[in-house]
Each structure stands twice: as structure tokens, then as C-alpha cells.
Amino acid sequence: MNFKHANVVVIGSGAGGGVVAKELASEGLDVVVLERGRWVTPDQERKDDLSNQRTIVLGAPYGPDAEKEPRVFVDPEGKEQVVRPDDYRYNNNAACVGGGTASYGAMAWRYMAQDFQMKSLYGVPDGSTLDDWPITYADLEPFYEKAEWEIGVSGDVTPDPFKAARRRPLPMPPLPDSTETQLLKPAAQRLGWHPFHIPMLRNTVPYNDRPGCMRCRWCCGFGCECDSKNGTQNTVIKTALATGHCELRTHCIAANIILDARGRAKGVEYVDAQNRRQTQTADLVVVSGGAIESARLLLNSRSALFPEGIGNRFDWVGRNLQGHAYSGAFGLFDHDVYDDLGPGAEIAICDFNHGNPGLNGGMMLANEFCRLPYQVAGMAPPDVPRWGKAHKDFMRTWFRRSIMIMGPSQEMPVFSSRVQVDPKVRDYWGIPVARLSGVDHPHNIELCKFASDKAELWLKEAGAIRVARRQKTQSGLSAGQHQAGTCRMGNDPKTSVVDKHCKLHDVDNLFVIDASVHVTNGGFNPALTIMAVAYYASDYIKRGWRGGGFL
Amino acid sequence: MLPTFSVMDSNRPNRQMTRRYFLRASSATLLAAPLFQHLPVLAGPWRFFDENEAETINAMCERIIPADEDPGAAWAGVVHFIDRKLAGYYRRYQQLYRLGLQGVHESSLNLFGKPFVDLAAAQQDELLRKLESNRAPGNVWKEISAGEFFDRLVDHTLQGFYGGPRHGGNRDAVSWRMLSLPTAPMRSRRPLTAPWNITHGSPPEKR
Numbered sequence: 044m045n046f047k048h049a050n051v052v053v054i055g056s057g058a059g060g061g062v063v064a065k066e067l068a069s070e071g072l073d074v075v076v077l078e079r080g081r082w083v084t085p086d087q088e089r090k091d092d093l094s095n096q097r098t099i100v101l102g103a104p105y106g107p108d109a110e111k112e113p114r115v116f117v118d119p120e121g122k123e124q125v126v127r128p129d130d131y132r133y134n135n136n137a138a139c140v141g142g143g144t145a146s147y148g149a150m151a152w153r154y155m156a157q158d159f160q161m162k163s164l165y166g167v168p169d170g171s172t173l174d175d176w177p178i179t180y181a182d183l184e185p186f187y188e189k190a191e192w193e194i195g196v197s198g199d200v201t202p203d204p205f206k207a208a209r210r211r212p213l214p215m216p217p218l219p220d221s222t223e224t225q226l227l228k229p230a231a232q233r234l235g236w237h238p239f240h241i242p243m244l245r246n247t248v249p250y251n252d253r254p255g256c257m258r259c260r261w262c263c264g265f266g267c268e269c270d271s272k273n274g275t276q277n278t279v280i281k282t283a284l285a286t287g288h289c290e291l292r293t294h295c296i297a298a299n300i301i302l303d304a305r306g307r308a309k310g311v312e313y314v315d316a317q318n319r320r321q322t323q324t325a326d327l328v329v330v331s332g333g334a335i336e337s338a339r340l341l342l343n344s345r346s347a348l349f350p351e352g353i354g355n356r357f358d359w360v361g362r363n364l365q366g367h368a369y370s371g372a373f374g375l376f377d378h379d380v381y382d383d384l385g386p387g388a389e390i391a392i393c394d395f396n397h398g399n400p401g402l403n404g405g406m407m408l409a410n411e412f413c414r415l416p417y418q419v420a421g422m423a424p425p426d427v428p429r430w431g432k433a434h435k436d437f438m439r440t441w442f443r444r445s446i447m448i449m450g451p452s453q454e455m456p457v458f459s460s461r462v463q464v465d466p467k468v469r470d471y472w473g474i475p476v477a478r479l480s481g482v483d484h485p486h487n488i489e490l491c492k493f494a495s496d497k498a499e500l501w502l503k504e505a506g507a508i509r510v511a512r513r514q515k516t517q518s519g520l521s522a523g524q525h526q527a528g529t530c531r532m533g534n535d536p537k538t539s540v541v542d543k544h545c546k547l548h549d550v551d552n553l554f555v556i557d558a559s560v561h562v563t564n565g566g567f568n569p570a571l572t573i574m575a576v577a578y579y580a581s582d583y584i585k586r587g588w589r590g591g592g593f594l
Numbered sequence: 595m596l597p598t599f600s601v602m603d604s605n606r607p608n609r610q611m612t613r614r615y616f617l618r619a620s621s622a623t624l625l626a627a628p629l630f631q632h633l634p635v636l637a638g639p640w641r642f643f644d645e646n647e648a649e650t651i652n653a654m655c656e657r658i659i660p661a662d663e664d665p666g667a668a669w670a671g672v673v674h675f676i677d678r679k680l681a682g683y684y685r686r687y688q689q690l691y692r693l694g695l696q697g698v699h700e701s702s703l704n705l706f707g708k709p710f711v712d713l714a715a716a717q718q719d720e721l722l723r724k725l726e727s728n729r730a731p732g733n734v735w736k737e738i739s740a741g742e743f744f745d746r747l748v749d750h751t752l753q754g755f756y757g758g759p760r761h762g763g764n765r766d767a768v769s770w771r772m773l774s775l776p777t778a779p780m781r782s783r784r785p786l787t788a789p790w791n792i793t794h795g796s797p798p799e800k801r
Contacts, residue, residue, distance in 0.1 A: 100749075101761070416775065417753055421752070429748055430658040432660050434659070435662070439772065
């Protein structure tokens, strides 16, 4: 197909866009998906310790291009610098078909019911724009379930007494216990905690015509060589293309959204794979570029009606940029605990997500994904020199005898943490780039200390002879692969960007469907929630379309 | 646990060890008395470094990851990793290395009256610590930061030693063997014994 005019143009094919494309194409709408990256197939995965989405020193194979797509980073002192995607300050996620889901670790968390009601539960801390979501867990529950069964989740959450109500179990069982699980599970139980197998968007048995995990150590940050990891690229996007109603255009970079005389979205201007400017008109525009790129696109879409960017009348687009501060601890054992079985992360507790005295929210704690040698080389405790024989001894001692426990702290959103478009710096195609500035809320530091305390306790109970805390101690910009919050969902157009169905308050046929709409980001990896919100918003669009509501 | 390595089986034909290099290597062996006694063969062709620069970087890397009961950075060919990347993905660091190497030479003459490669291991370590803390003498360090150059070199050395052999370092996956890690099981790819994994060269079709 080659749609001259489409019913829907979706910008971005990640956790949000992929789901939207499938849902709407299955409904019979003609959908064009614009993806700025390439399609990376499983046989192209190189398992390169130095070039993957977690270790980007030799580039990010799942995008974006190291030379063509810079960003501007403003540090806490106000010093600005142009950064490339292979710089950690870039806060890269990915740019390819499937977005972050092509190479993620694939944890499949449902947020807890409390995570949608943070303001009601805790009040608003000073310096934060904390709020409740305009929707509840109950609104999303059926869509969480749909995501789990359509895209495919394994694990066992039944021992978790803190989970929100759910109707169906997960479709696949967990993997057999690794050595780390065999140590950590009884230790957590002795402490009175409730350990269970992490839900993962990963086949453990054949599912959706793809095989189960072969348990290699190249997992988080890598594509899956045997196609057992379930992203949108090997599930919903395939389904969308098979309907005959979806066209996926790779290497297409959206420049701005165009409006008609009535102030409704008319389509998208983009640069195609041959660097030609193109226009795609559509009845509906769905922006799913991730929290940084979605905000950038809205801010770059200036017109007489929206001189500061589309949907930005009250200066909320790009605000409340957040991610997850990770903290925990690294424990050394007096015996070998390394079994070279991926994915590594396997066992978690949710005992500390809420109800922690003096703290707003908390975090899930879990053991870490398999650590590759070069990654471990950068994790030496502070008393180990960075080089020389002592560092080599550290590698030989710790590599096979250590367990790491980490958790993503729920952040308090901050208005001044933001995405802007830079007035000077442009990308290869002449489009103004994203400019990231601000620091996270100081409460994060307290949460991180708490996470490290609990991780340390857990490791010691499991028999660690030495524990090195890995704790965030300084405020800084937080976004990264869990970037969220920049186009907040809310009922009040003055303090949010989209309504509770992900539709822009200001434009009737323009939607933002990705982690940008998250009011708060939970104490969990956000992928499954992005998918659930995408199913939920697609459901609204489908019902509106049947009623002729958008035409 | 470690397989036995020897210079003779390194599959690199006709690389003659220079007399100077042999003398230095053997004196280093006597002075530092490393347990791992097999000598690396340092030979080009080089993509970015000249012979002297390569020898200096090789010597610096070897102090960053020294040989002991396991091979160090020199045996693992970390200098080949850095050389290859400076001509490719790391070309943005070319100037840093070129000037940094001049600075190391200047500092070494200044402090000990000899080039870096001719220093005893303890002196080399002393100079590296001076670089690390930005206290190395020399005019070059007014142009670039010694600490920044050293940080970059440490990081690149760790990459070359602990990263995959495909990038030119970690010869024969020596660091992975040190950690008792199996090498990558990859479908339809050429194995670790492919020529460019042994000789630090590019795949033949790219030459």
C-alpha cells in the first residue's frame, strides 16, 4: 500500500505507537506509521558488549544515529552542551521499529492502584507538581490484561500480596529458578517479605508462534536473537501489517504537525529515507515518539494559533520530565553465584512500593540483569582503584561471586525538569533539537537511600560477606529509558496537555499516546503501562470513529 | 584453568621481534617479575599510531591492566583495539591521543629523563598517578587536561580488555577466560578462531 491520505498517521512505533497501529488497523482504519529508525531483525543482533542500548560506548545499534541526531543537555550548574546519542547525558531510549521494546529488559509491571492516586495518598511535596491520574487502575485493568495476553507475559505474581486486583493470571509460567533466585527467595522470606517471579514480556514457552527464551546473558539492552522477547515489533506491528490497513515507513523523521484553517490537525510534515520533505495528511494524528521526542514534535509545531507549539497554551508541554532513579546494592558472596543464565533479573519484592514511613511512594526491588564484564568493570566499590592490579583483582573476585539488587524509585515530578527545543542547534535535517534541563526532586535522594538500605539488608540475609551500596546521592536530570511525564494527562486544560483519553485539550483530532502522558511513573518499569494506556486510548478512538466523532 | 599460550602459536607469521623490544620486554620481566611470562608481540600495521606511539600506549595499558597470573592488556592486544577505534568510531579522540602522547613523553623526560617505555614499572605507575591527578609536568598539559586524557585511556583500556574480541582487543577472549565466561554462542557467524579475531585485523573483505 501507499496511502496518499490516511485515516491515522502514527508517529513512532514503540510501546505506544505499535499498539495503536494494530488496534486501529484491525478496526479497518488506514494507518500510516512513521518510524525514524530502522527495522532491526533478530538475526542482525550482534550481542556486542560495547555497542548495545545499555552500553553505548561504541554506539546505540537500536538508534538513533550517533552523528545525525544530537540533543542539548543543560547540567545543574546551567552549563549547556551538545550531546550525541552515545553520551549518557543524551537520555536515549531507542529509535527503531519497536522503539525501546526491541531491546528492553522486558519487565512487565502493572502499576499498583496507589500509583494512580499519589496526590490523594501523600499530598504534594514542596517543589513538586505531584497529581493524581485522571483515570484509575480499574479503568486500565482490562487493557493491562489485553497487553499481557496479546503481547505475551511470563512470570508468577500470585505470591505478591500487594498487587492490585486482577482477573486473569499471566499467560506463561516463569523460567526455572536461577542460582540468585535460590539464594534471594528464602532470604526475603526469612525477612518476612514476599518474593515472586518478575513478570516479563518474554516467552518462557512457545507463544505467538515464537520459541521460548534460550537464557543467554545478552538480554537487557540487546535484541533477542531467538525472537523470544516480546516487543511491539514482533507482535502487534506484525498483526497490524497483516491486516492490509497499515503501512510502516522507516527512516522517516517527523518535523512538525500541520493544522488546517479550523485549528484541527491535518497531517504531518516529515523527512523520508531519501531526505526529501514529505507531507502525510490524515484524519487523526497520533504522537508516540517517547517523552522527549513527542514533546519536541509538539513544541516544533508552531503556528499562528499555537505560537509556542501545539497544545502548549499554558506552557505544560515538555514539563515534568521524569524517569527513574535507580538505587540498591552490590553484594559479594564467599562462593560462586554466577550461572551464566539470562535474563538475570528474576526475583522481586513489592513490599516497599507504598506505606513507607515518612516517604512518598517507594520502589519495587529486584535482582539485576546479567552484567557483562565491561559493565562490571565500572561498578567497583569506591575503595577499589580504577586501574592496576587491584582493579583486576576486583574483577576476578566479584564477577562470579556477586549479586546486585536495584529498584526504580517513584519520582516526584518537577515543573522545571523539562524538554524544550533548542533555539540554535538543529539536527541533520534542520529540525530544532530537544534541549533537556532541570534536576529531579530532592525526595528522590531519600527514596534512593531507603532502597539501598533494603537491598543491603536483603543481600546480607542471603549471605553476602560484603555489600557495596549503589546509591544516587546527587540531584540530576532524570529521564533515560524510562522517560515520562512531558505531556501530562489531566482534566484541567490549564495544568495538563491531554485529557483522560490522551487527546490534546486544544486539538480534537490529535493524540499523544506514550509515556509522555504519565502523570506519575510508578515505582516500576513503565513498558506494560504504556501498552495498556495505548490499548485504552485506542479503544476510545475506535468508539469515537464508529460514531463519526472525529470527522 | 587458563589454556597455555605461547608466542609461537599466535598465528601471526613473519613478525620479527625487534632487539630493542626484546631487551625491554625481558628487562621488564626481570624487574616486575610477573607470573605470566609470555611476551606479547607488538606489531602493526597501525591505523592511527606510529611505532613509538603504539609502544607507549601499549606500555600504559599494561600498567592499567598488568599481567600477573593472568595475561594483561598488552597480551590481550588492547593497543590494537584503541588504534582501530581511533581510526574509526573514536576518531573524535584523535587529537586528544596525539597531544596526550606528546604530553606523556614530555612528562616522562621531565621527571625521569627517559621515555615512558624505558621506565621501570614503579616509575610508570608514578607518572600515571600524576596524569590522573592532573599533576604531570609539561607544556602540553596547558593545552589539554592530563586527567581527561588518562580517564579516556583507562576507559578505552577496560573496553579493549573486557569487551568482545571482535573489536581487536581481548585476544582469544582472554579476559572472559580469566572470568570463566563462555564466549558468545552466535548463530551463523564466524567463530572466534576467524582470522581477524586472532590477528587483530579487519575482516579480509574489508581490507
